[in-house]
Amino acid sequence: MKTWVPKxxxxxxxxxFVIDAKDKVxxxxxxxxxxxxxxKNKPQFTPYADAGDxxxxxxxxxxxxxxxxLEQKMYYRYSGxxxxxxxxxxxxxLKAKPERLFWLAVRGMLPKNTLGRAQLKKLKVYAGDTxxxxxxxxxxxxx
Numbered sequence: 001m002k003t004w005v006p007k008x009x010x011x012x013x014x015x016x017f018v019i020d021a022k023d024k025v026x027x028x029x030x031x032x033x034x035x036x037x038x039x040k041n042k043p044q045f046t047p048y049a050d051a052g053d054x055x056x057x058x059x060x061x062x063x064x065x066x067x068x069x070l071e072q073k074m075y076y077r078y079s080g081x082x083x084x085x086x087x088x089x090x091x092x093x094l095k096a097k098p099e100r101l102f103w104l105a106v107r108g109m110l111p112k113n114t115l116g117r118a119q120l121k122k123l124k125v126y127a128g129d130t131x132x133x134x135x136x137x138x139x140x141x142x143x
Contacts, residue, residue, distance in 0.1 A: 016138035034109035061098035
């Protein structure tokens with residue numbers, strides 16, 4: 001008997017899920033979002049196929065960081081020019097762009113290739129508690 005290997009066309013339809021990040025730890029929520037984006041929560045998971053669902057994260061501005069990460073965690077960007085290293089503290093990023101903070105956390109958990117970039121496009125992050133994806137009828141996901 002042969003082992004059934006799912007192809008790209010065998011992937012079932014993609015669902016939409018809403019995760020409320022209010023008063024939740026950033027890493028814990030990001031892990032669940034990354035698992036759902038990759039499709040690891042489905043029985044037909046295949047590492048080389050995009051079998052994941054769409055994930056909408058609301059209340060990203062109200063996410064928690066444990067320990068001293070607000071003061072000690074740094075995010076680095078480099079422009080490519082000499083002296084072009086920009087350093088941003090996690091607390092500053094949480095106040096200015098909470099969507100970016102969550103996006104960076106999930107991006108680090110996905111594959112670093114074209115498949116990972118395609119899966120990251122299915123992540124929608126919003127700082128507040130409203131989102132424009134009501135037409136897709138997303139299901140609430142409990143952590």
